[in-house]
Amino acid sequence: MGSPKNSNPSNNQKNLNQSFSDDFEKNLSLIKDAFSYPTNQSLKIRNLTILSGAKNGVLLFLEGTVDTKAIEETIIGPLIKITDIPEDGDIMSIIEENIVFTTGTKQVEKLQDAVKDLLGGNTLILFEGEHVALSAVTTGFENRGVSEPTVENVVRGPKESFNESMAVNQSLIRKQINDNRLLCETKTVGNKVVKEVSIIYIKGVVDEELLNDVKKKIDEIESDLIQNLSILEQYIESRTFSVVPSTLLTERPDRACSFLLDGHIVLLMNSSPYALIVPVTFWNLFHTIEDQYLRWVYANFIRIISLISIFIAMYTPAIYLAVSTFHIEMLPPDLLFAIAATREVVPIPVLWEIILLEIVFEILREAGIRIPSVIGPTIGIVGALILGQAAVQANLVSPILVIVVAITGLSSFVIQDLNLNFMIRLLRFGFIFIANFMGFFGIFLATACLFAYMVSLKSFNVPFLAPYAPYFQSPKGLILRPPVWKQALFPFYSNSENEKRGNTSKAGSTDD
Amino acid sequence: MKRLKLFFLLFPISLILVGCWDKSELEERGYVIVIGIDKSKKDHMIDVTFQVENPQVGSSSLATAPNEPPSDILTITATDILSAKELANSIVSRKIDLSQVETIIIGEAFAKSDYFHHIIASSTRDPEIRRRIIMIVSKENAREFINNNHSKLETRPHKYYSFMSDRWKDTGFVPISDLNRYFQRSSGALFLAIYATSERDERYRESSDNYKAGQVPQKEGDPVQMIGSAVLKNGKMIGVLTGEETRNSLLLREKSKTHHYIDTFIDPKMEGHRISARVGKEEHSKVKINVKTEPPEVFVTVPLKVQVLSIPSQIDYASNEKNQALLKGEIKKDLEEKISSLIKKTQKEFGAEPFVWYEEARREFWTMDEFIKYDWQKKYRDADVKVDFEITIESFGSQLKPQKTGRGD
Numbered sequence: 059m060g061s062p063k064n065s066n067p068s069n070n071q072k073n074l075n076q077s078f079s080d081d082f083e084k085n086l087s088l089i090k091d092a093f094s095y096p097t098n099q100s101l102k103i104r105n106l107t108i109l110s111g112a113k114n115g116v117l118l119f120l121e122g123t124v125d126t127k128a129i130e131e132t133i134i135g136p137l138i139k140i141t142d143i144p145e146d147g148d149i150m151s152i153i154e155e156n157i158v159f160t161t162g163t164k165q166v167e168k169l170q171d172a173v174k175d176l177l178g179g180n181t182l183i184l185f186e187g188e189h190v191a192l193s194a195v196t197t198g199f200e201n202r203g204v205s206e207p208t209v210e211n212v213v214r215g216p217k218e219s220f221n222e223s224m225a226v227n228q229s230l231i232r233k234q235i236n237d238n239r240l241l242c243e244t245k246t247v248g249n250k251v252v253k254e255v256s257i258i259y260i261k262g263v264v265d266e267e268l269l270n271d272v273k274k275k276i277d278e279i280e281s282d283l284i285q286n287l288s289i290l291e292q293y294i295e296s297r298t299f300s301v302v303p304s305t306l307l308t309e310r311p312d313r314a315c316s317f318l319l320d321g322h323i324v325l326l327m328n329s330s331p332y333a334l335i336v337p338v339t340f341w342n343l344f345h346t347i348e349d350q351y352l353r354w355v356y357a358n359f360i361r362i363i364s365l366i367s368i369f370i371a372m373y374t375p376a377i378y379l380a381v382s383t384f385h386i387e388m389l390p391p392d393l394l395f396a397i398a399a400t401r402e403v404v405p406i407p408v409l410w411e412i413i414l415l416e417i418v419f420e421i422l423r424e425a426g427i428r429i430p431s432v433i434g435p436t437i438g439i440v441g442a443l444i445l446g447q448a449a450v451q452a453n454l455v456s457p458i459l460v461i462v463v464a465i466t467g468l469s470s471f472v473i474q475d476l477n478l479n480f481m482i483r484l485l486r487f488g489f490i491f492i493a494n495f496m497g498f499f500g501i502f503l504a505t506a507c508l509f510a511y512m513v514s515l516k517s518f519n520v521p522f523l524a525p526y527a528p529y530f531q532s533p534k535g536l537i538l539r540p541p542v543w544k545q546a547l548f549p550f551y552s553n554s555e556n557e558k559r560g561n562t563s564k565a566g567s568t569d570d
Numbered sequence: 571m572k573r574l575k576l577f578f579l580l581f582p583i584s585l586i587l588v589g590c591w592d593k594s595e596l597e598e599r600g601y602v603i604v605i606g607i608d609k610s611k612k613d614h615m616i617d618v619t620f621q622v623e624n625p626q627v628g629s630s631s632l633a634t635a636p637n638e639p640p641s642d643i644l645t646i647t648a649t650d651i652l653s654a655k656e657l658a659n660s661i662v663s664r665k666i667d668l669s670q671v672e673t674i675i676i677g678e679a680f681a682k683s684d685y686f687h688h689i690i691a692s693s694t695r696d697p698e699i700r701r702r703i704i705m706i707v708s709k710e711n712a713r714e715f716i717n718n719n720h721s722k723l724e725t726r727p728h729k730y731y732s733f734m735s736d737r738w739k740d741t742g743f744v745p746i747s748d749l750n751r752y753f754q755r756s757s758g759a760l761f762l763a764i765y766a767t768s769e770r771d772e773r774y775r776e777s778s779d780n781y782k783a784g785q786v787p788q789k790e791g792d793p794v795q796m797i798g799s800a801v802l803k804n805g806k807m808i809g810v811l812t813g814e815e816t817r818n819s820l821l822l823r824e825k826s827k828t829h830h831y832i833d834t835f836i837d838p839k840m841e842g843h844r845i846s847a848r849v850g851k852e853e854h855s856k857v858k859i860n861v862k863t864e865p866p867e868v869f870v871t872v873p874l875k876v877q878v879l880s881i882p883s884q885i886d887y888a889s890n891e892k893n894q895a896l897l898k899g900e901i902k903k904d905l906e907e908k909i910s911s912l913i914k915k916t917q918k919e920f921g922a923e924p925f926v927w928y929e930e931a932r933r934e935f936w937t938m939d940e941f942i943k944y945d946w947q948k949k950y951r952d953a954d955v956k957v958d959f960e961i962t963i964e965s966f967g968s969q970l971k972p973q974k975t976g977r978g979d
Contacts, residue, residue, distance in 0.1 A: 299574060382596045387669035387698070391603070391623075391728045394596065394670065398625035401597040408595055457630075495585040497593070 074170040082186045086116060089182070092173050093120075101176075108140045108185075113149070115185040123179035125198025132159035133181055133194055150190055153183070162195035174252070201226065210310050210474055212348040219309045224256055224328045230311035231258060231333075235318060239263070245273065247290065250282040255290065256326040263321045271518055272323050272336055287330035294336070296517050301484050303477030304517035306335040306342055313347040320549050337518035339525075341536045343478040344368070349539060358538045365537060367472035371482050374466045375412050376489035376501050378459070382408055384497030400456040409494045411455050415463045416487070418445060423467070525549070600664030601625070602655075603641065603728040606712025607689065608677040610647050616680065616689060618654035619645040619713045621727055622662060623670075628725040640725045645713050651693040668698035673731045674705050674749070675712040676763070678800070678807065687756065687805025694749065701750035704735055707800035707807060709767035709784060718768035719794045734796065738764070742820050742831045743779070743797045743813035752802070758947040760916065760924035762799035762819065765810055779814045779833070803922055811924075815912050821872050822909070822925040822957065824857050832879065838900040839893060843883040847901070850875045857930045861944065865952040868927065873960045876901060879967060888966040898961050909957050922947040 074092065078085045086103075093101040104117040115137070119129065136157045143152055154163045160181075166172045167190050172182055179197030204226065207219035220227045228242060243257040255276055259269060275294045284290050287307065296304035308314055314324050314333040322342075325334040335342070344364070349357045381388050382397065389397070404411060422441040429437050446464070449455045466486070473479045485508065492500035515522040525532035532549050534540050606619035620643070627640040644661060648654035651668075658666050680686055693699050708715035724730035738744045745762035755761040767784040774787055782798040797813040811819065820826040830850040837843040853873045860867040878887065878897075887893045916923055928946050935941040 299571075383593045386596050386599065386667065387700075389596075391601070391670050391672070391732075392629070394601065395623065395625035395629035395726070395728075398597045398599075398601075399629045401595065402626060404597075492585070 074173060076169045077167050078169065078172075078184075078189050078191060080187055080189050082114070082184065082188075085184055085189075085191070088169050089118060089172060089176075089184075092169060093176075104134070106134065106137060108137050109143065110141060113186055115183060118176065118182040118184070119196065120176050120179070123177070123199060124181060124196045128160065128196045128198065129181050133183065133196070137183075149185065150188055150192055154192055158183075158192070158194050160194040160196055164193050165190040166193050167191075199223065204230065207309050209476070210308060210313065210346070212310075212346070212351065215348055215351045216310070216312045218311055220311060220314075220326075220331045220333060222329045222331050224254065224326050224330075227311070227326050227333065228256060228258070231315055231318070231324070234311060234315040235260070240318070243273075245276050247276060247279050247284045248281060253284050253327060255284075258318065258324040258326065260318050260321070263319065264323060265321060268321075268337065268518055268520075269323060272325075284327075285329070287325065287327045287332060287334045290325065290327060291334055297515065300515065301481050302512060302515055302522065303343065303475075303481060304336075304338065304515070304522070306338040306475065306477065307332045308335060309333075310347060316347065316350065317342070337520040339517070339520060340512065340523055343475045344473075346474050350542065354539070354541045361538055364472050367469035368482060370469040371466055371473065372486050373489060373501065374462055374469075375416060375486060376493035377498075378462045379408055379412055379490055380493040380497040380501055383494070397456065397458050400458065403453045404456050405453070408459075409490070411459055412463070412490055413487075415449075415455055415459055416466075416490070418449075419463050419467050420483070594665060597625070598665055599667040600642075600662050601667050601670045603670060604673045604675060604716055604731070605651065605668070605671055606645075606675040606677070606708075606716045607651070607680055608711045608713055609680040609683055612647070614685065615647055615649060616651075616654075617645050617647050617711075617713060618651055618658075619643060619675075619716050620654075620658055620662075620666065621716050622664075622666070623726060623728055641727050643716055650689055651699070652696055668696065669700070670728070671699065671703055672728055672735075674703050675715055675766075676705065676707045677712040677715075678707055678709050679711070681707050681763075681800060681802065681807035684806065686807075690749070690752070690805075694753075699749075701753070702748050704731070704764065705747050705749060705752055706764040706766050706796070707802075709765070710769055715766070715768050715794070719792075721792050721794075723792075738796070740830065742817040742826075745799050745816055745820060747799075755926070756802075756805050758804070758922060759926070759928050760920055760922045761802040762811065762816060762924050763802055763807075764796055765798040765800045766794055766796040768793045768795075779817070780812045781814075782810055782812050801920055801924065803920060809920060811912075814908065815915070818905070818909055818912050819916075819924050821851060821874075822855060822857075822870055822927075824855050824926065824930065826851060826855070835897075835901050835904050837881070837883045837885065838896040839885045840883040845881050845883075845887075845897065846879045848877040848879055850877075857925075857927060859927060859931045859934060861931060861934045861946075861949075863954075865954055866931075866949050868953050868955040870955070870957045871960060872957065874901075874905075874962070876961055876963050877965050877967070878963065881966075888969050894963055898963060901961055902959050905959055906957065913955050913957075917951050917953070921951050923950050 076088060078088070090096075090101070090103075095101045095103075100121045102119050102121050105114065106117060107114050117129070117133065136159060137153070140153075140157060143149060150165055154165060166175060166182075172191055172193065175193040176182055179195075179199060180193045181196045183192040183194065201223045202221045204218050204221055206217045210219075218230060220230060232240065237260065239261045241259055241261050245255045245257060246252045247255055257269075257272065257276075272294070276290075279290075279293045281293065284293065291305050291307065292298065294305070306317075308317075309332040311333075314335065317335045318324055322335050322337065325336070346360075346364070349361060351357075352360060382401075386394065401408070406414070422437070422445075425437055425441070426434065446460050450457050450460060470479060470483055473482055489501055489504055492504045496503065509523075512522050513527050521528055524530055526536060534544075600622045602620045603623045604619075604621040606617075606621075608617040608619070610617045622642045622644070624638050624640055624642065627638055642662065644658060646654040646657045646661075648657055655666050655668060674690075676686065676690075694701060719727075719730075721727075721730045724733065735746070738746060744764040744766075747761070747763040752761055752763070765783045769784050770788075771784045772787045773781065773785040775781065779797075783795045786795050786797060788795065797816075799811045799816040800807050801809040801811060817831060830848055832846060832848050834844040834846045837845050851872065852875055855873070856869075856871040858869040860869075881887060885893065887897055927950070931944075931946045932938075932941050935944065
């Protein structure tokens with residue numbers, strides 16, 4: 059599935075501005091030079107004659123970018139069968155319009171365009187005495203099939219996920235939103251290696267200002283190569299050094315679609331098995347798509363559980379630290395004595411005990427991702443059983459702390475969004491430090507600071523904690539969701555045109 | 571960017587400024603579970619006994635300290651509790667921590683002394699002393715009491731006290747007395763504190779639970795008996811109520827915390843036999859006080875639910891409504907007799923009421939000044955008290971035939 063066409067030697071770039079001429083050999087050598095043929099064996103050249111040997115031609119394509127069977131059946135086959143053409147006719151136009159069967163054809167005059175088309179998987183047809191080349195779409199990159207999501211799993215819901223092909227990803231979205239207002243604009247990024255970014259939105263729902271903002275940000279990128287969406291994300295996000303994310307990547311087409319319907323913008327790129335969603339609020343990161351698929355009662359139960367999990371993942375070690383060093387009177391005596399009894403033989407202070415175990419847990423987690431999947435299960439057993447049990451027996455940590463760190467770790471897995479997950483995990487260390495110095499007072503202080511910061515944060519001009527703070531009229535269901543048939547409003551950041559019309563409720567198509 | 575770097579550099583310094591004040595790891599502390607206070611031989615000095623629990627005994631299977639006792643008991647003579655705590659730090663290897671104190675034991679001799687109230691009141695200025703600490707008055711010295719009190723079932727002392735306080739709620743033999751209630755009722759009204767002892771002075775009373783602590787006939791078992799209540803008035807102990815008197819005074823309170831207890835009554839159909847029944851007060855007692863008359867009139871209605879448990883005389887009460895009426899009358903008579911002697915005792919002997927009736931009387935006045943001027947506790951001594959029991963027999967236990975319990979009559 060690689061893209062060998064990217065290996066375009068830079069010393070050939072300067073000649074790219076030339077145009078094709080009537081000289082067939084020269085035209086051919088221009089292309090050969092551009093691809094450093096014959097050193098570069100990726101360029102395939104097939105000679106052919108048409109009109110019963112009356113006219114020589116050549117077929118060029120890059121190996122690995124084309125569907126060879128399509129070339130055989132839709133280009134070579136029909137071309138060879140041509141026996142006569144009208145005397146006065148332009149041969150290229152006739153071939154383009156009547157003979158080649160491919161879905162897209164065009165005439166190219168410039169070498170630059172020819173090279174770009176070849177890189178994109180087109181087949182180039184040159185004929186003697188013609189100053190234009192014919193470019194036919196025969197794209198056939200190697201591609202993985204549509205498979206099940208690996209990160210954003212759901213119990214109930216579609217089991218498709220995006221793959222590395224932008225075309226496939228667009229089709230997955232189109233499949234769910236059959237609407238002529240679903241627009242798909244293409245922009246290019248990268249100065250040397252040009253990559254396409256597909257900007258998808260629903261016209262009339264999306265806010266025009268937001269759309270222009272996103273386009274402007276993409277245009278402003280000055281980079282030789284934007285490899286994929288993950289890199290693009292880092293170019294267009296709001297605050298690079300912030301712990302709080304301002305974009306969202308999802309691998310689920312259905313999730314991307316629900317964002318589209320809410321007026322978000324979806325960005326797609328090749329070789330990125332996910333869609334980039336802008337703008338996002340905290341609530342977008344917090345919600346999972348399954349919240350909507352489950353029945354009202356169950357969905358809200360899940361919401362409450364995930365909210366609790368966020369708090370546990372963020373605060374538990376800090377609270378344990380604060381309680382055990384500053385607020386001992388909060389503990390019931392049984393628990394207090396059990397902790398004190400096992401802490402008595404631990405040589406390190408509780409702060410370092412927590413940090414030690416937290417870091418070990420993060421190492422385990424990272425190891426779990428990096429480890430070859432063949433030996434993956436082993437590390438789980440080693441990590442969980444041996445390390446935890448042995449550390450307690452060696453009096454390195456107290457057993458209660460193993461529980462604290464384990465419940466913290468487990469809760470952090472409930473947070474599905476990777477960005478939010480990292481945010482929570484990093485903030486946890488901040489809370490641990492402040493709790494060590496100032497106890498509960500510090501935890502509350504840090505929480506207040508965190509909220510103040512999050513309120514000030516904006517993702518593409520949408521406040522991060524909106525529509526709660528600042529308050530906007532928007533669909534309810536940020537923490538608990540109403541039944542689906544009551545979610546009639548579009549979010550506040552969507553189409554501002556409706557607002558101008560004085561349509562206060564912004565009642566939209568989501569109502570049954 | 572530069573500003574951000576500067577912030578990350580300077581922010582940790584501000585953390586150093588807080589200095590970790592009052593921070594200490596929990597295993598470095600010695601947790602006092604019980605405080606005992608006695609009168610010292612020296613004037614204006616008190617003997618403070620601390621029972622410091624050893625966390626390593628009995629708390630966790632991972633903790634190993636096989637030869638250590640479950641707690642360490644030491645007595646310090648000092649001017650007040652907090653200075654005794656400071657002195658104890660020079661003896662105990664850990665920093666003494668009073669935040670887990672559940673119980674405070676007062677020796678009877680100290681409770682009867684004048685400066686008992688001052689010592690208790692001043693100690694609560696320390697935030698570590700909680701107001702929900704349970705107050706127990708011991709017949710002997712608190713030091714002896716704590717040293718003798720080693721429960722066979724509970725190795726860890728805090729567990730003993732927390733289980734015992736759960737039992738009290740069921741039996742009603744002792745009042746629930748904590749420091750907070752003590753301060754609420756220290757002016758004028760009688761405050762009932764739990765009365766306990768590890769000494770023995772056995773008595774045999776077959777007709778009632780009229781025991782004080784130490785009088786319950788007991789062989790073997792735990793050394794401490796907790797029954798009855800110490801009566802405190804204006805921060806000074808003035809007498810003792812037996813277990814039954816304590817329970818009856820709880821019944822007369824409007825919102826008593828006692829739910830069920832088991833009592834025996836004379837079988838009205840057969841002399842010499844007794845019927846045992848579970849008596850419960852599920853609704854609040856109704857207290858009505860008329861302060862317009864001289865002396866004031868008090869009307870109390872106590873709704874009681876009775877479940878008959880055993881009838882050794884084998885007389886049919888379950889299906890005979892006439893017999894049931896007799897039984898009801900007997901229960902009523904029995905309770906009324908006991909109550910009236912209790913009220914007489916409080917009026918004549920103590921000169922105040924422990925029934926929290928002052929709250930009801932206070933409602934009859936527009937201003938606090940008027941109420942204070944009226945001096946309810948003094949007026950109570952001559953008050954005309956009428957107590958009525960509304961008895962409902964709920965059931966007679968398991969029966970072969972459906973029982974006839976005329977409910978609500």
